Amino acid sequence: MRGRTEEIREGRIMQATSRGSSRFPAFEIEGRAGASLKHSHIEAILADGAPVGFFEVHAENYMGAGGAPHAILERIRRDYPVLLHGVCMSIGAPQPLDTEHLERFNRLVERYEPAIVSEHLAWSTHGDVFYNDLLPLPYTRETLTTVCEHIDQVQERIARPILLENPSTYVAFDESDYTETDFIREIAGRTGCGLLLDVNNVFVSAINHGFSALQYLATFPLEEVGEIHLAGHREQTDDEGDRLLIDSHDGPVADAVWKLYEIVLGRCGPIPTLIEWDGDIPDWRTLKGEAQAAQAILERHAARSATGHGYANAVG
Amino acid sequence: MPWADRRHTDFAAAFAAPLLDPERPTPHGVNGPGAKAARSRYGVYRNNVTISLIDALSDTFPAVERIVGRDFFREMARLFVRAHPPTSPLLFEYGHALADFIDRFEPAATMPWLGDVARIERAWLDAYHAPDAEPLRPEALGAIGPESLGSAVFQPHPALHILRSSHPAVTIFSANRRQEPVGRISERAGEDALITRPHLEVFVRILPPGGAAFLMALRSGQPLADAAAHAFDAEPQFDLAANIAGMLEAGAFASVAINPPSHSEESLR
Numbered sequence: 001m002r003g004r005t006e007e008i009r010e011g012r013i014m015q016a017t018s019r020g021s022s023r024f025p026a027f028e029i030e031g032r033a034g035a036s037l038k039h040s041h042i043e044a045i046l047a048d049g050a051p052v053g054f055f056e057v058h059a060e061n062y063m064g065a066g067g068a069p070h071a072i073l074e075r076i077r078r079d080y081p082v083l084l085h086g087v088c089m090s091i092g093a094p095q096p097l098d099t100e101h102l103e104r105f106n107r108l109v110e111r112y113e114p115a116i117v118s119e120h121l122a123w124s125t126h127g128d129v130f131y132n133d134l135l136p137l138p139y140t141r142e143t144l145t146t147v148c149e150h151i152d153q154v155q156e157r158i159a160r161p162i163l164l165e166n167p168s169t170y171v172a173f174d175e176s177d178y179t180e181t182d183f184i185r186e187i188a189g190r191t192g193c194g195l196l197l198d199v200n201n202v203f204v205s206a207i208n209h210g211f212s213a214l215q216y217l218a219t220f221p222l223e224e225v226g227e228i229h230l231a232g233h234r235e236q237t238d239d240e241g242d243r244l245l246i247d248s249h250d251g252p253v254a255d256a257v258w259k260l261y262e263i264v265l266g267r268c269g270p271i272p273t274l275i276e277w278d279g280d281i282p283d284w285r286t287l288k289g290e291a292q293a294a295q296a297i298l299e300r301h302a303a304r305s306a307t308g309h310g311y312a313n314a315v316g
Numbered sequence: 317m318p319w320a321d322r323r324h325t326d327f328a329a330a331f332a333a334p335l336l337d338p339e340r341p342t343p344h345g346v347n348g349p350g351a352k353a354a355r356s357r358y359g360v361y362r363n364n365v366t367i368s369l370i371d372a373l374s375d376t377f378p379a380v381e382r383i384v385g386r387d388f389f390r391e392m393a394r395l396f397v398r399a400h401p402p403t404s405p406l407l408f409e410y411g412h413a414l415a416d417f418i419d420r421f422e423p424a425a426t427m428p429w430l431g432d433v434a435r436i437e438r439a440w441l442d443a444y445h446a447p448d449a450e451p452l453r454p455e456a457l458g459a460i461g462p463e464s465l466g467s468a469v470f471q472p473h474p475a476l477h478i479l480r481s482s483h484p485a486v487t488i489f490s491a492n493r494r495q496e497p498v499g500r501i502s503e504r505a506g507e508d509a510l511i512t513r514p515h516l517e518v519f520v521r522i523l524p525p526g527g528a529a530f531l532m533a534l535r536s537g538q539p540l541a542d543a544a545a546h547a548f549d550a551e552p553q554f555d556l557a558a559n560i561a562g563m564l565e566a567g568a569f570a571s572v573a574i575n576p577p578s579h580s581e582e583s584l585r
Contacts, residue, residue: 063406064445065474068516088405094328101405126332130402132372133364138327170357173327174345208357210349236360239353246360 005152008161009192027081029054029115031270031302033294034083035287036277042072044284051284052291054115056083056274062112063104077112083227083274084114088130091150091164092137093123102157109158116227116272118163118196119154121147121184138173139183144190151191163194163226168201168233168247170208180205181219188224195221197271198229199260200253204245208238213260222268230261230294231276250279252290262297269305270298334358335365336398369397372407377414377437379492380430392421408445412438429483436489436509436520439477443513446475451514451567457560460574466541470534470569475513478523478531482506486522514567521566526554531568539575 007013032053045051055076062069076082086105089097109117122134137143155161166184178186188195197220206213232251238244253261253275265271275290327345334340342358370393374381381389396417402410415434424430451473460468479485484503491498508528510521523531529550533543547554563569 060405060407064408066446066448067444067475067513069445070448071516090405098405123328125405126328128403129332129336130405131332131335131365132368132402132405132407133361135328135331135361143327170360171346171348171354174347175327208349237356238348239356240348242352244357244360 004159005156005192008155009190011192013160024077024113027054027115029081029083029272031272031298033273033275033291033298034081035275035291037073037076037082038277038281038287039069039072040281041284041287042075045076048284048288050079051288052080053295054081054083054272054274056085056276059084059086059105059108060088062108073112081115082112083116083118083272084108084112086117086119086162087134088124088132089119089150089154090123090125091119091154092121092135092143092147093125094143094146095126097150097153098125102154105154106158109160116163116196117158117160118165118227120165120167121187122167134167136167136169136171136173139176139178139180141177144178144183144186147187148190151187151193155191155193161191161193163196164188165196165198165229166201166205166220168198168204168208168245170244170246172209179219181216181221185221185224188221194226195224196227196229197222197225197264198231199264200229200231200233200257200276201247203254203257203260204233204247207243207245214263217260217264217267222264225264225268225271228261228264228271228273229276230257230273230290231278233257248279249276251277252286253293258293258297261294265297265301270302273298331361335362336401338362366394366397369402369407369410370394372402373397373411373414376408376411376441377434379437379489380414380418380434382492382498383427383430383433383488384424388423392418392424395421408441414438429481429485429488432479432481432483432485433489433492435479435481436485436511439479439509439511440518440520443475443477443511443518446513449474449570451512452564452569452571454564456572457564460572464574466539466544467575468540468572469537469575470540471571471573472535473512473514473567473570475511475518476531476535476568477509477511478528478535479509479511480506480528481508485509486520489520510563510566510568512566512568519566521562524555524559524562526551527559527562530554530556530559531563534563534569 034054034056035052037055037057062073120134123137124131124133124135164187202213202216206216230253231249232253234246234248236244236246273294275294277287330343334343342354346354346358348354348357370390373393396414400413415431415438418424418434419431484507486507486509487501487503491501508523510523512519526547530543530547533546544556
């Protein structure tokens with residue numbers, strides 16, 4: 001039982017970014033940009049040849065028993081790497097993980113052999129109520145312990161490390177005694193999980209909490225990053241009439257976020273990058289255009305960097 | 317609960333309680349940067365929770381929304397979300413209680429069929445996500461000799477749903493699930509719905525007289541002869557051949573087996 005967790009912590013079991021299997025051909029996601037898979041795009045994608053490097057799906061959308069969702073994902077999986085992004089594991093909650101949900105999650109990992117498995121530093125269930133949002137947690141010694149226990153439990157069950165995503169938040173907790181980047185660094189060190197750096201989340205949180213996004217990135221453990229997320233956000237105002245950014249995933253990536261992305265790649269080299277788009281879904285051409293913009297930046301940085309970093313390059 | 321003794325349990329309990337309760341104040345110890353207030357900031361979470369759950373209901377119940385209009389639907393959904401928040405992280409499972417909620421929802425009392433339309437929409441989504449199974453092939457039934465047919469027992473297809481309504485709920489459902497404008501609906505009689513998904517597409521049909529009694533008896537494991545007798549009792553005009561052809565075409569069942577000979581063969585007469 002402890003053996004596998006130890007192996008993950010020591011980095012001896014890695015994300016299977018390019019591992020082929022008996023059921024799926026080996027796909028390479030290193031240095032590639034991908035897009036969120038939306039069912040309204042499926043015909044356009046299939047007519048389009050090989051338009052992006054990979055597709056990422058929200059795990060919960062494929063937790064039904066059968067029918068069209070699995071038929072679509074099976075079809076996509078024949079031709080593309082698939083990344084599995086969990087949204088509702090509630091890793092940051094103080095209460096125990098829902099083991100039924102973990103079993104469903106594991107079945108998807110086994111069925112689709114995703115190139116990357118990721119989840120959030122957040123919680124969404126309290127008691128038996130599911131709130132359908134990525135809710136924030138205080139960064140304390142106690143929450144650190146629980147989060148690490150939960151990640152160990154997930155990694156143990158799926159027999160591979162996950163990437164943990166940095167959150168976007170609108171409030172902070174008085175009781176926090178770690179900075180977010182220190183908290184995340186501790187988690188990665190203790191559990192052996194990798195990190196999913198959502199650059200839009202960094203920008204959103206930086207504006208909302210009045211810190212410098214560059215300073216955040218300077219203290220973020222970039223060497224653990226195996227995937228990057230880019231997405232659009234919206235603007236509203238807080239009680240004082242100041243700008244408050246909402247992590248809405250319903251529009252194009254903002255210029256400031258592209259700039260931060262360039263800075264991250266400049267430090268880390270090319271890392272698989274997802275364009276997330278979950279609301280006001282545009283036509284496929286628009287979403288593909290965003291992924292191609294990311295791909296162009298990745299290729300510029302690939303040409304520049306001779307050596308790779310992070311999980312995506314660690315498995316050959 | 318084993319985790320209740322941990323100190324930081326408090327943060328989730330305190331943070332969660334006001335999410336769906338607008339009367340409660342912003343949780344203690346939650347702030348903006350510096351001396352900033354948290355009211356509108358915490359309000360983002362309140363908004364995300366409520367709006368996303370209303371949106372989920374809107375996705376599952378588009379005909380209900382079209383019938384009552386967007387504003388009515390969202391106000392009704394807001395009250396429903398507060399009274400019946402989801403208990404599963406799978407949003408496609410949410411809303412099984414909405415039809416009963418509508419039946420008791422005073423402002424919808426002038427639309428007594430609305431709850432049944434919601435039941436059909438909820439069953440539609442259950443069928444959409446049901447386990448995959450090949451529907452029963454007509455040849456499999458044809459291979460059974462006439463002497464054994466009465467004792468044939470059918471295994472329901474996992475996507476099968478049968479709903480009985482004393483209103484023209486299927487006609488109203490169908491008219492409001494199409495793109496075209498909804499004309500005047502002249503049907504008044506009750507309709508029974510047969511919902512199936514033989515492959516990937518979900519189908520909703522109106523069952524002929526006696527059809528619901530017949531299929532529900534078959535679904536519960538009664539042999540064909542007993543189910544037919546039951547349907548004739550319920551509806552003297554019951555057409556056995558047409559109903560068998562209809563259930564095969566719809567893909568209501570997955571397989572058929574012959575029960576050991578029993579009294580059921582007598583009841584065929």
